[in-house]
Amino acid sequence: MALDDSGCVWVWGYNGYGEIGDGRTQNKPAPYRIPQKYFDNEKIIDIACTDQSSYVRTASDSIYSFGRNGNGQLGDNTTTDKYRPVKMANWDPSANNGIAVWQISGQSNNVWVTLLDGNGYTWFTGHNDYGNSGAGNTSNLSQLTKIETAPNGDFVDIMLFNKRFWPSSHMKVVKYFLDLISKGKEFLTSVAGAVFYLKL
Numbered sequence: 001m002a003l004d005d006s007g008c009v010w011v012w013g014y015n016g017y018g019e020i021g022d023g024r025t026q027n028k029p030a031p032y033r034i035p036q037k038y039f040d041n042e043k044i045i046d047i048a049c050t051d052q053s054s055y056v057r058t059a060s061d062s063i064y065s066f067g068r069n070g071n072g073q074l075g076d077n078t079t080t081d082k083y084r085p086v087k088m089a090n091w092d093p094s095a096n097n098g099i100a101v102w103q104i105s106g107q108s109n110n111v112w113v114t115l116l117d118g119n120g121y122t123w124f125t126g127h128n129d130y131g132n133s134g135a136g137n138t139s140n141l142s143q144l145t146k147i148e149t150a151p152n153g154d155f156v157d158i159m160l161f162n163k164r165f166w167p168s169s170h171m172k173v174v175k176y177f178l179d180l181i182s183k184g185k186e187f188l189t190s191v192a193g194a195v196f197y198l199k200l
Contacts, residue, residue: 001054002031007043009034009056018083019054019067025083038085039064048104050111055104056085061093063102063115063144072142073111073126079142089143091115091123096146105132105160115144116158122147 002010010031011020018025021034036042042058049055053067053074064085065074072079075088093099097118104113112126112133123144124133131138135147 001047001049003044003047007045007059008036009039009044009047011054014051017052017068017081019049019052021054021066021083021085023083034085040087046102048102050104051107052109053104053111055113057099057102061098063088063091063099063113065113068109068111070109071111071127071140073106073109073113075113075125075142075144077143088113088125091144096121096123100156101158103158103160112160113144114158114160116155117146120153120155122152122155122158 004010009021010033012028012031013020015022015025015027020028020032021038022028022032039056039058040062042060042062044056045059046057047055053065053069056064058064063075064087065076066082066085067074069076069081070079074082074086075091076082076086077089099115100118101116102113104111106112106127110127110129112124112128114133115123117123122134123146124135125141125144126132128140129138133141133145133147134149134152135145136149
């Protein structure tokens with residue numbers, strides 16, 4: 001998956017769940033540009049993907065997704081795979097002061113999406129078997145849902161990581177935490193690997 005300087009998204013490779021976004025499930029051996037009309041003709045400013053799902057952020061802070069969706073990770077209020085981009089449900093960028101940070105984590109069907117809005121609250125959709133959402137439960141969510149458990153409302157950054165990628169990526173996180181601690185900062189982390197920072 002790639003983003004060009006004009007804000008267009010290019011995809012290629014494996015497409016078993018529709019993660020190419022061309023309406024089919026045939027693999028693509030060469031780059032394919034997803035038509036802008038699938039994103040309401042908005043400019044794309046950021047992209048993310050897992051091995052079976054793809055995500056696109058527009059200039060207005062809307063999120064579109066496509067591919068595998070068995071746990072609601074596409075955020076369209078269904079658990080049906082999508083072969084073309086769909087807009088995530090229950091998210092109004094204007095009402096929530098836009099997106100400060102967005103992160104995707106997991107692999108295969110066990111994927112979740114977390115946004116940090118401009119007001120310091122996280123929003124979650126997808127796989128939640130280990131309490132990844134931070135909402136105090138283990139129920140999967142199929143649309144972006146605001147998480148209001150404390151200390152939500154005070155977050156300034158989020159980071160997600162997957163335990164399967166230890167040690168290389170995790171060591172970077174551990175070193176980052178040690179640096180925060182050495183500077184007298186505090187942080188809160190969940191057992192699922194979703195990490196949240198508080199501004200002190």
